[in-house]
Amino acid sequence: MHAGLPKYIPVNLKDIETAGFQEGEEVSLETLKKKGLINPSGRERKLPLKILGDGELKVKLNFKARAFSASAKEKLEAAGCALTVLPGRKKWVKPSVAKNLARADEYFAKKRAAAAAAESTSA
Template sequence: MRLSDALPKEGSQKRKRRVGRGISAGQGASCGFGMRGQKSRSGSGTRPGFEGGQMPLYRRIPKLKHFPLIGRKEYTVVNVGDLAELPANTAVNLASLMDAGIVTTDDGPLKILGNGELSVKLQVTAAAFTASARQKIEAAGGTCELLD
């Protein structure tokens, strides 16, 4: 096989349509763009997403219900695995975690997540627990207390 043998398949390439070459050519004068108007002029009609002056979809969406969670609760999150380095029978809350250096910033109420392993008995006081975090803390012999 030679480089000259590498040709496109028969019928796969069509020639470019020649428009504006008289009425017998099929696409004469207006070239298939109709008579007048914005879409018949040269250049690209309108930009993508333009809806004729109506507020476009990409700007309407955030105004609809349930998009931004208004009043969304922000938590300071800590994984159970991070609590494993604390000594046994420690009272764990947001202030004690900041003193221990496990948490550096107060981003809101404390929430305990269940990633990691725990083998130390702790008394944890937090605003929220995931189900797996509560299970791991209680399996290690600790207690989970919810704040109001």
């Protein structure tokens, strides 16, 4: 049912460069809306931001987005920009499943601790 629907609002580096951000400014969904770079309507209003690597960036900016493409991350880190990955919404799970997952995490944490203790005593 969700096959052709977008998961993010994509923005390329070349569009951010032409928007005229100054050194040290924050690039987020809100600031891009204020600059008129994106105008989400309908379903898109609830979508998170994804930065794509098409283009170059010459100024250091502070980015806040849900996702970065590999090329964008590489280019932004090379330019010295600060990247903040915003957390996504947690997927809803039935309470009984959540309880079982918590039990499994606890069980495997104990197993890892026991294995680490056994390894440190034998070494």
